[in-house]
Amino acid sequence: xxxxxxxxxxxxxxxxxxxxxxxxxxxGNAGVGKTSIIxxxxxxxxxxxxxxxxxxxYFSKNYQICEKIIHLQIWDMGGDNTYxxxxxxxxxxxxxFFFVFSFDDKNSFYDLDKWVDNIKxxxxxxxxxxxxxxxxxxxxxxxxxxxEEIEDFMEKNNFDLYYETSAKSGESIHDLFxxxxxxxxxxxxxxxxxxxxxxxSSQSTKNSLLNPCGIDNDKCKVCDCFIF
Ligand code: GDP
Ligand code: MG
Numbered sequence: 001x002x003x004x005x006x007x008x009x010x011x012x013x014x015x016x017x018x019x020x021x022x023x024x025x026x027x028g029n030a031g032v033g034k035t036s037i038i039x040x041x042x043x044x045x046x047x048x049x050x051x052x053x054x055x056x057x058y059f060s061k062n063y064q065i066c067e068k069i070i071h072l073q074i075w076d077m078g079g080d081n082t083y084x085x086x087x088x089x090x091x092x093x094x095x096x097f098f099f100v101f102s103f104d105d106k107n108s109f110y111d112l113d114k115w116v117d118n119i120k121x122x123x124x125x126x127x128x129x130x131x132x133x134x135x136x137x138x139x140x141x142x143x144x145x146x147x148e149e150i151e152d153f154m155e156k157n158n159f160d161l162y163y164e165t166s167a168k169s170g171e172s173i174h175d176l177f178x179x180x181x182x183x184x185x186x187x188x189x190x191x192x193x194x195x196x197x198x199x200x201s202s203q204s205t206k207n208s209l210l211n212p213c214g215i216d217n218d219k220c221k222v223c224d225c226f227i228f
Contacts, residue, residue, distance in 0.1 A: 018062055018071035022184055023093055027115045028100035029108040030079025033135040036167035037100065038076050041177050046168050053078040056090060063181045068189065070181060084118060091119055095188055096129045096180065099159075104139040109149070116157050129183060130159040133176070137166040 026034040030052060038059050039047050059074040075090050091097075097119055101109040112132075132154060134145065154162060161183070165172045 017069065019068045020189055021071045021073060022095050022188070023073045023075065024096040024098065024180075025075045025077060025091055025094045025119075026098045026100060027077050027119070028079060028098075029102075029105070029111050032079070032100045032102040032105065032108045033165075033167045034079075034098075034100050035076050037133065037135060037165060037173060038074050040167045040170055040173045042074075044170075046170065054080070055083050055086060061177075063177075065181055065185050066190075068185070070185065070189075072177075072181065088118065094128055096131065096184060098131045098133055100133045100135055101145070102136045102139075103134055103144060103164075104136050104141055106143055106145060109134075109145045109153075112153065113157075127158075129161070129180070129187060130157065131180065132159050132162045134162070134164045135167060137164045137171060138168050 026038065028034055035050055035053050035057060036046060038057075039045070039050065042059050042061050053076055055078050057076040059076060061072050061074070063070045063072060075094070077087050077090065099112050099115055101112055132150070134150070150162060153159070161180075163172055163176045163179075165176060167173065
């Protein structure tokens with residue numbers, strides 16, 4: 001299967017046999033838009049009257065990167081802490097945690113500390129990718145969470161990445177997942193690729209992430225896709 005020029009990650013039908021399975025978990029207060037973000041990624045649309053999630057919902061999507069097919073399992077957890085103990089069972093072996101707050105609700109950002117503490121005890125030997133998402137960007141209010149607050153939170157909790165999204169307009173949703181798949185591929189599936197990046201002194205971080213095979217202006221030797 002060949003890849004289109006400049007597109008290293010391809011979305012596939014869910015029934016394509018996968019080479020790897022990766023588990024991701026979405027956490028955060030009820031109402032911040034977790035389910036809406038995932039629905040937009042998986043179904044490519046914003047669902048206006050979405051049902052609120054009780055304990056959890058399960059989604060999945062297949063992606064292709066190089067010749068490998070990655071099956072992303074997405075566990076979308078309800079925002080009610082009453083089920084904290086039950087929910088903890090779902091965190092096992094997750095390689096990626098998404099923590100979501102909403103720009104129209106400052107408390108949803110401050111409450112993330114509690115969500116982070118919940119999962120810290122569940123970490124296995126391998127540290128998962130920790131991602132912060134500020135959703136409902138279309139509703140940014142004067143009460144906006146400041147850049148400094150976001151940076152402090154990320155530093156304090158060893159977060160890897162931060163994205164601002166709107167599940168309503170779809171802003172940044174597909175790009176976010178594409179980016180995450182590349183990061184997961186590099187971190188957990190082909191770590192040697194990231195080694196080759198670090199020896200490339202002139203290559204910016206951004207470029208290396210856009211180009212997971214690490215080959216500039218050439219054909220990818222892994223899957224024969226053309227990389228810009
Ligand atoms: P969850 O409880 O975190 O899963 O949140 P939901 O996905 O159920 O969304 C809660 C409410 O926020 C619903 O009414 C959604 O339509 C709405 N919503 C979700 N994302 C956005 C967004 O980006 N912008 C706006 N304006 N509304 C959103
Ligand atoms: Mg939900």
